[in-house]
Amino acid sequence: DTGVSQDPRHKITKRGQNVTFRCDPISEHNRLYWYRQTLGQGPEFLTYFQNEAQLEKSRLLSDRFSAERPKGSFSTLEIQRTEQGDSAMYLCASSFPLADRGEQFFGPGTRLTVL
Amino acid sequence: QQQVKQSPQSLIVQKGGIPIINCAYENTAFDYFPWYQQFPGKGPALLIAIRPDVSEKKEGRFTISFNKSAKQFSLHIMDSQPGDSATYFCAASMGDSGGGADGLTFGKGTHLIIQP
Numbered sequence: 001d002t003g004v005s006q007d008p009r010h011k012i013t014k015r016g017q018n019v020t021f022r023c024d025p026i027s028e029h030n031r032l033y034w035y036r037q038t039l040g041q042g043p044e045f046l047t048y049f050q051n052e053a054q055l056e057k058s059r060l061l062s063d064r065f066s067a068e069r070p071k072g073s074f075s076t077l078e079i080q081r082t083e084q085g086d087s088a089m090y091l092c093a094s095s096f097p098l099a100d101r102g103e104q105f106f107g108p109g110t111r112l113t114v115l
Numbered sequence: 116q117q118q119v120k121q122s123p124q125s126l127i128v129q130k131g132g133i134p135i136i137n138c139a140y141e142n143t144a145f146d147y148f149p150w151y152q153q154f155p156g157k158g159p160a161l162l163i164a165i166r167p168d169v170s171e172k173k174e175g176r177f178t179i180s181f182n183k184s185a186k187q188f189s190l191h192i193m194d195s196q197p198g199d200s201a202t203y204f205c206a207a208s209m210g211d212s213g214g215g216a217d218g219l220t221f222g223k224g225t226h227l228i229i230q231p
Binding site (some may be wrong): 004033035039040041043044045048056058067081091093103104105106109110 | 204221
């Protein structure tokens with residue numbers, strides 16, 4: 001396994017458009033996390049799945065954001081009606097079941113630019 | 116309210132020196148403290164992590180020192196090399212006994228430059 005993968009790596013969109021990102025975790029991992037990282041800041045937690053169940057959402061995750069993990073494998077993060085403030089790197093991470101929850105393995109991220 | 120405070124924001128060290136990065140946390144429910152290394156255009160990569168039942172952990176050239184009473188922990192990089200130049204993030208999370216599997220809370224990062 002080559003690790004966590006994310007697609008696309010870069011996305012440029014116009015304000016008001018919808019965008020969707022995909023994350024493929026390490027295959028045996030059942031936990032999947034989404035984070036957002038803005039320039040010069042640390043990643044900020046957005047949401048978390050255990051298998052297909054979305055167990056936690058940060059207050060940063062506004063109503064315009066939705067995440068799914070339909071079969072407990074890959075996950076998608078959709079942003080509706082994008083705003084310039086949504087411009088950031090969106091990171092996905094996964095971890096082993098019942099392991100140290102800090103041992104999260106991150107993907108390379110999707111950089112979103114909203115014009 | 117920032118729950119994990121990291122300093123310094125940037126650091127320049129000569130090759131072979133020992134950069135030290137410090138973090139302080141507020142939430143006493145945190146019980147797992149990892150450090151991540153991030154290169155430009157890449158996702159963070161786990162370097163080393165510690166739990167509060169030990170005061171020090173070493174892995175290769177990286178050492179974490181942990182002071183539970185002061186709610187502080189730090190990263191030391193021994194024999195630093197130019198290839199260690201990167202942004203370093205401390206983080207914290209709560210254990211499963213905290214009632215949920217919340218994500219990591221990160222510091223703001225330290226931009227480290229190791230000069231040849």
